[in-house]
Amino acid sequence: MFRKIIITLFVVSVLLTGTSVAQNATEDLTQYVNPLIGTQEMGHVFPGACVPFGMVQLSPDTDTIPYDVDGKYTGTVYRYCAGYQYNDPTIVGFSHTHFSGTGHSDLGDFLIMPTVGDLKLNPGTADQPESGYRSRFSHETEKAVPGYYNVKLEDYDIDAELTAAEHVGFHQYTFPESDDAHIILDLTHGIYNYDGKVLWSQVWVQNDTLVTGYRITSGWARTNYLYFAMVFSKPIENYGCKNEHSQVYKGFWRKFDQENNFPEMGGRKLKTHFDFKTKEGEKIKVKFAISAVSTEGALKNLKAEVPHFDFKKVKQEARYKWQNELEKITIDASPEKKVTFYTSLYHTFINPVEYMDVDGQYRGIDHQIHKADGFVNYSIFSLWDTYRALHPLLTLIQPKRTSDMINSMLAHYDQSVLGMLPVWSHFGNENWCMIGYHAVPVIADAWINGIRGFDPQHALDACISSATNKYYGNITDYMKLGYVPYDVNATGSSMTLEYAYDDWTIAQLAKAIGKEDIAKTYEERSQNWKKLFNDKTGFIGAKDSEGNWKTPFDPLQTHDEGFIEGNSWNYSLYVPQDITGLIKKMGGNDRFSNHLDSLFSMYLPDEYFAETEDITRDGLIGCYVHGNEPSHHVAYMYNWAGKPWKTQERIHQIVNTMYLNKPDGLCGNDDCGQMSAWYIFSSLGFYPVCPGSGQYAIGSPSVQEATIKLPENKELVVKVENYAEKNIYVQSVKINGKELTDYALEHSDLLGGGELVFKMGKKPKK
Amino acid sequence: MFRKIIITLFVVSVLLTGTSVAQNATEDLTQYVNPLIGTQEMGHVFPGACVPFGMVQLSPDTDTIPYDVDGKYTGTVYRYCAGYQYNDPTIVGFSHTHFSGTGHSDLGDFLIMPTVGDLKLNPGTADQPESGYRSRFSHETEKAVPGYYNVKLEDYDIDAELTAAEHVGFHQYTFPESDDAHIILDLTHGIYNYDGKVLWSQVWVQNDTLVTGYRITSGWARTNYLYFAMVFSKPIENYGCKNEHSQVYKGFWRKFDQENNFPEMGGRKLKTHFDFKTKEGEKIKVKFAISAVSTEGALKNLKAEVPHFDFKKVKQEARYKWQNELEKITIDASPEKKVTFYTSLYHTFINPVEYMDVDGQYRGIDHQIHKADGFVNYSIFSLWDTYRALHPLLTLIQPKRTSDMINSMLAHYDQSVLGMLPVWSHFGNENWCMIGYHAVPVIADAWINGIRGFDPQHALDACISSATNKYYGNITDYMKLGYVPYDVNATGSSMTLEYAYDDWTIAQLAKAIGKEDIAKTYEERSQNWKKLFNDKTGFIGAKDSEGNWKTPFDPLQTHDEGFIEGNSWNYSLYVPQDITGLIKKMGGNDRFSNHLDSLFSMYLPDEYFAETEDITRDGLIGCYVHGNEPSHHVAYMYNWAGKPWKTQERIHQIVNTMYLNKPDGLCGNDDCGQMSAWYIFSSLGFYPVCPGSGQYAIGSPSVQEATIKLPENKELVVKVENYAEKNIYVQSVKINGKELTDYALEHSDLLGGGELVFKMGKKPKK
Known part of the structure; x- marks a missing residue:
């Protein structure tokens, strides 16, 4: 009960006084945290949203691909241990798992990227961002505080906001008016990716707002099983995927057009998209829960941690959790x-x-x-x-x-x-x-x-x-x-x-x-x-x-x-x-x-x-x-x-x-x-x-x-x-x-x- | 209690009178079953050992490989729906899962093959059996009855006997004298195999008689998870593996010599071997339990169904289970x-x-x-x-x-x-x-x-x-x-x-x-x-x-x-x-x-x-x-x-x-x-x-x-x-x-x- 009162007091103080609270037990310590420190060159930390010791660490990846189109190693693996380098001009998307400050790389699981216009399912290159779904961005529109990250995706005029609970990444995207808005979930994306890292990936569209799935990767973690449950605030209009893995045996699944509005998608190179129509300034929220156990586990985590669509509340809770630890x-x-x-x-x-x-x-x-x-x-x-x-x-x-x-x-x-x-x-x-x-x-x-x-x-x-x-x-x-x-x-x-x-x-x-x-x-x-x-x-x-x-x-x-x-x-x-x-x-x-x-x-x-x-x-x-x-x-x-x-x-x-x-x-x-x-x-x-x-x-x-x-x-x-x-x-x-x-x-x-x-x-x- | 008495009576009658029991409620009906019927050409049934509706169907595979060394489709997939064709001259090994009589193929999980002499970890070809671990066999030494299969592996002078419980394959191999006896577990083997079918395979040598593991395959069953627990009746002398998959990222596992006596083996093309010294006529028994859930599940199944090493008992129980159903x-x-x-x-x-x-x-x-x-x-x-x-x-x-x-x-x-x-x-x-x-x-x-x-x-x-x-x-x-x-x-x-x-x-x-x-x-x-x-x-x-x-x-x-x-x-x-x-x-x-x-x-x-x-x-x-x-x-x-x-x-x-x-x-x-x-x-x-x-x-x-x-x-x-x-x-x-x-x-x-x-x-x- 005492704890509850403290929480309320803190939230109120943050709301009322912003960052100018006086130094006392409830001074807003999160105001002093600058998650961008260490994101350039060797620090290898990420600027995105997470709660203390949370499994979800939802952060922009600015590049990750160690091999160029000819399969030649580009030497960028080490640079992208946390997925983000401050000097990069583009954001590929927002993925849910990261290391903080390591000298080897992995994770970058479950990349989400909102776009508008022609559907592109490859990330493209930093030189030519329009060649893929990535977007230019500027540090002028970028804000990073404990538990919250915000940036404008310039190529799409989308305002992207991220917050998190322990197992849940919470995305809030403010779209322009578009008949052709997309939220991409690229299951081939990862940090320290190599051809064949994804052993299997699977997506089930359970209904017009709930998507579940998982992937198994073999990277630095030799066998990484990660499951998810993703919920949209708005019903999906259409959805689909590309599966670019040519080798896999297709069996009688070939009976189906699995690329368009088919609710069970499986493969080794799976990129999925969920399409919407948006009004000017319309927000689409995405809650993305993860589990190492099962999609059922991810759903349990989601239900326990973020049973609503109140982005501001989760953002405030994340900030409180940080405050509580920083104190x-x-x-x-x-x-x-x-x-x-x-x-x-x-x-x-x-x-x-x-x-x-x-x-x-x-x-x-x-x-x-x-x-x-x-x-x-x-x-x-x-x-x-x-x-x-x-x-x-x-x-x-x-x-x-x-x-x-x-x-x-x-x-x-x-x-x-x-x-x-x-x-x-x-x-x-x-x-x-x-x-x-x-x-x-x-x-x-x-x-x-x-x-x-x-x-x-x-x-x-x-x-x-x-x-x-x-x-x-x-x-x-x-x-x-x-x-x-x-x-x-x-x-x-x-x-x-x-x-x-x-x-x-x-x-x-x-x-x-x-x-x-x-x-x-x-x-x-x-x-x-x-x-x-x-x-x-x-x-x-x-x-x-x-x-x-x-x-x-x-x-x-x-x-x-x-x-x-x-x-x-x-x-x-x-x-x-x-x-x-x-x-x-x-x-x-x-x-x-x-x-x-x-x-x-x-x-x-x-x-x-x-x-x-x-x-x-x-x-x-x-x-x-x-x-x-x-x-x-x-x-x-x-x-x-x-x-x-x-x-x-x-x-x-x-x-x-x-x-x-x-x-x-x-x-x-x-x-x-x-x-x-x-x-x-x-x-x-x-x-x-x-x-x-x-x-x-x-x-x-x-x-x-x-x-x-x-x-x-x-x-x-x-x-x-x-x-x-x-x-x-x-x-x-x-x-x-x-x-x-x-x-x-x-x-x-x-x-x-x-x-x-x-x-x-x-x-x-x- | 009544049921127990019936079991005892039946077992006794089988033991005492063999197949010549008079026709009555306990006539041995299994004597009339010939599992070899339908194993030639189109029948597509398997001759091996299983119990009624049992998950383990342990049977010899005489060939399965649909692609030749150049990757050309050989058209043999259909022939080997059950893994066995009566006219074939060689046995590749004994695998634990089969279809009975289908017109499409899959399974063939967890192939076991006993050999002596130089270690070979590829199956070789029917034309040149000595090019691999397979062996010639003859129908003269082959015996198939409900719940029991027996054959002489001629190239190795090994008498192979198989029986089964619902989730357990029980192998009994009688070896010649050898300082170089092997039991091979080939995790790349399967029916309707193709390059890349095995998404992941894993083997843990828990101690000198217990091995656990699993594999995930993508075949006709697009995502088949199968776990195992394997117990030897005799301590393993040495063991090892080859992992022929070149693509997979090795990470810091490369620190270890994973091919020799290293208890954790993982990869996409894994062939393992367990080595023994045998005396003339020495029997090595292998109990092999499976589960679709976990290695722990396989161990539970093993403990519940075959908590001992009495091959004869399991064989008799299998026969009783068949008798009970045939009645x-x-x-x-x-x-x-x-x-x-x-x-x-x-x-x-x-x-x-x-x-x-x-x-x-x-x-x-x-x-x-x-x-x-x-x-x-x-x-x-x-x-x-x-x-x-x-x-x-x-x-x-x-x-x-x-x-x-x-x-x-x-x-x-x-x-x-x-x-x-x-x-x-x-x-x-x-x-x-x-x-x-x-x-x-x-x-x-x-x-x-x-x-x-x-x-x-x-x-x-x-x-x-x-x-x-x-x-x-x-x-x-x-x-x-x-x-x-x-x-x-x-x-x-x-x-x-x-x-x-x-x-x-x-x-x-x-x-x-x-x-x-x-x-x-x-x-x-x-x-x-x-x-x-x-x-x-x-x-x-x-x-x-x-x-x-x-x-x-x-x-x-x-x-x-x-x-x-x-x-x-x-x-x-x-x-x-x-x-x-x-x-x-x-x-x-x-x-x-x-x-x-x-x-x-x-x-x-x-x-x-x-x-x-x-x-x-x-x-x-x-x-x-x-x-x-x-x-x-x-x-x-x-x-x-x-x-x-x-x-x-x-x-x-x-x-x-x-x-x-x-x-x-x-x-x-x-x-x-x-x-x-x-x-x-x-x-x-x-x-x-x-x-x-x-x-x-x-x-x-x-x-x-x-x-x-x-x-x-x-x-x-x-x-x-x-x-x-x-x-x-x-x-x-x-x-x-x-x-x-x-x-x-x-x-x-x-x-x-x-x-x-x-x-x-x-x-x-x-």
Whole structure:
């Protein structure tokens, strides 16, 4: 009841006061979110409409086609991970599923495009938009806010508005007068499409306003089953399809004219259209619900979430849902800071998504239908990225969702014939991207930081099964030799370092639940990083199966030196579980901090940069690569070397230069919120350098004050005394009055709420 | 309890006395069934193992591939409707799903083949069996009895035995000594395969004896989802696969060596192998359960039906299940007659199949999972064939199954976006083969003959929706013009005749439930045959949309004269609902019976025969085509023309010449039991000339005595007095003492059981 009142108050305040509400508990935080940040170049986020963690992420696709008409690869797959690039001149249409910020692409399911005039069922090209159904558009008519997207489709004079619920995309198209208006549903469209990706697609016109169907695709998700139910606000006049797949056996379906007003359409290259007559300014609304289970599931979702045609209501509800989540952290900061802060927070609440129907049914990685028993099933786990800061952030401010995500991971493990926790999983599939078994630190960190609602023994079993897996990631070699040799895997050194860290978190989890033997085993395994530390060079190197160091060895090179998405200069610092041990190996505090200084100040020559993935030049500071994840903890390492002011300088620098309020304001892939989660933590003045340790490292806060909502209605207030632009240096930190002496903040100390007080100054405290 | 005792007694009697048990209630009737009858040429039945109406029909495939290596169509699709041709020299393997006697092909799912020696994963060719995994075989080592099939695979010295439960194929292979024994599961194999038929296939090796998986195919069934669970009696030593599909996107699955001992295999051209070491004479057993729902469904089916590895037990149970069904009719006749009779009865109990899991779940034609509520869901409805005699036979002796089949048809209708009852449906799909809406007469006949357990109003609605359907079969033209013009559909005249009959049955159903208005409408529609009766020629002709007769018109020609699977000579007699009216149109009794005489005595020139489908020359008597269904009632029509002795002669002739105890003993496709059902009825002395009329026409019995088990433990005893080879003429017929005067037997008179007594003589009773 209380909650209901809050909702009403908020809606009223938004309606009455627009974006000018005063800062209080119900300030409209969504006004600070700019979904267009990161839509140009490397950010790979989408500008469209979604609700927090919603399965439907309805967004314009400006291009997606990796192959030209001659079947030649055009290299655009990577550009279109989120379907949208800010500089593109045309919109192909609006599809319902997207990744947020990834470095690989898929999804883009169920593209809808409204048009008028001659019916065109191919998308055409950006050069010649009139060659297909796509349309020109301008950023001048484009508006993107949380849960709502609006643009004018210039070629058709159609005003397109999008909003969303968890499983429902809601389209509102304002047409000109036309006897020839169309809404196209192109079932061949997809992100990272290739000829043959659609294994099957099916459409049933149930009546003159309801259409159901599904498609099965084989892409990055090797077997993606997605069903839909689409409802029009106005009866369909005529409808039809083209099925351009020539190979498929037609059987006695050839008796029918399946292309015109025939209610059952099936095939592998199906493009459907629904035709209307419209008056000037007439709105046609389309509700589009999805399910991984069945069309019946999609209908259930639709009925539960959007049982009406009130577009404004769904738009307002979406905005409220965002407000409700964004209120998890309220800050006192400049409006500019609020934009980057709340846009970042927005990005941390997009992936993973609730991958289950309202009745709890979802499709497992065993391709079977399961019912989530007592949890919400989530999907899209980009774990190599997100174990670092996104999941620790969710553990802090989204404890229920974290518990649900862990139960989702354990269900994945139970369904895995390989006995693996998720590595990089999405939409009922394991796609095996990147390295490590980083579900393990997520689980361990969550348990250690007080998340409950899952069986820790089951979780430990799953972690051990993943960490001893005979199929995956050369773990057999790792267990035999203590490292993964570069001659069996070209990224073996990265694997070794990450396995050693993951192993350390297994030890922490085991210790926490009293399994000392297991803890000991994995504590030992966590020292494996030492096997690849080359005392002669002072870098982590690469060894072959015989134990010989790789020579020659280039610590600046990202490829073929044993690493992935990072060179030895960066990766040599990846020992978060034993930074003290690493510093010792590297020659003590001074030599170590000199090493860090060099990293931040050296110039990465162009030939090396060309080989660095997923980032822009803006994502570099010297050879430090913020646009990729392996370095995300690095700026905090000065703390361990006795030079915390250097951490404070670098954090301040990164926060202020690498998160900007412009379309290309992200210097690398947002990676399902990891880049943004780094920003949130670092803005608040602390960061989980080593998830599983129960500790955060102190950085340099860039907000004046912040209130973080914690479990059980507790609140942590972060106060920054002597807050000023130049006061970037921490003079003291107190948690509930107790002064921190080692720049380490215990999670257990803040979990009960209270005050975290930074005292800042313009000079380093040495 | 009583039933249990009977089972035990039967099993004991089979064990102790083999096939020599005396004739009594527990005589072993399975001894008379020869599954090899009809496996050569046109019969299109399979010789393998199944239980009555079982979903698994596990049988050897001797070839199936319609395209040669250059992709050229070889024309063998039709030959291999059941996967097996008696004269073939090799066996490709044993697959789990088959049609019985159809004229189109599909299925052949999940081919298993045991081999020894070098691993070969392609089937090879019949010319050069050593080029692949197939093996030579000989009929000398081949044994086929109900529920059991046995053959020696000569190339490998492997003795192969097959038996089955409803959802489980049970293989027992006796190997020679080998370090290199294999069991191949070829997921690319299928009947009517084409490149691209397999949309997706998936295999999970769950442990060293359990393998699960599925495939989705797009063939005659446009979207066929079939799941499996396979259990070996011996742990797998090694396993692997080849996936020859080059197009599919591989993603990060390429990290794994998926071809060797990798437990998750997926792709579009997947061939898997499981390797063993065997001792001389060692048996490896394979239990293979299927489900249209999920691998979990397959496992449930396996657990419920075959929770052990006792091959002999399953084989005996299968035989008992057959005995139990065959006992529905016991006859006194010569052993030769018993062979053709019980083989025919066997053929009538194969299709349709129980298409649902043990928990009631099945896949509907809307591709969704449904739970059958209070009925068993059946599939494989070859209705153009089977509405004539198979369903009337099942209505008589399988009332519960008939009720279930009708509920299955109504569920199909409920799921049909077109609002159609099944036309020719199989495995969760409508394949739209042939013409008519012949679910209608099945439903009407069943209701009129006392079958209950379904909602007659719902059934009537479904019949009317089908009969007024705007999408299907030019019904719109039919409703407008009273006939289907040949210029809009080349088979319009056949359609018109069959629609008119189907309409008549709607009228009967409507009348029976008190819907007189509807009855009147459809009574009128049932006279539409007259619109195509050409008084000038005395034949049913073809009209164009303007009402002009097609000229020239050749009543001997099967193609392009308005008909399908029959010429005008045969089809002109297709007015079962108004034979009296037809006789009048054709000039009275004498001219009509002369017409029939001509039909049976004329010679069909070779050029016409060449165009006649689905039959052998043996299937002709003059121009009468017994191998196709439109004539199945024709021999009985003499009764209406006052010359019943001519019916008796022709029935006697057909019964004795067209059902022979040899591999090519069927003169045409058995068509899911329709040909065989004709034989059963005709052998018993009566036949449902017009299902829905509640009447049978009297023919000439060819058994000496028969006992037919009826609902509610009633029995009808057919007694034939003066039974002798030459006494083919009926002198009198009495039902429970009441003499029949018009050669018409009321179903209501026999439903209560009692005696049907034929008195025979060597001379016609004129």
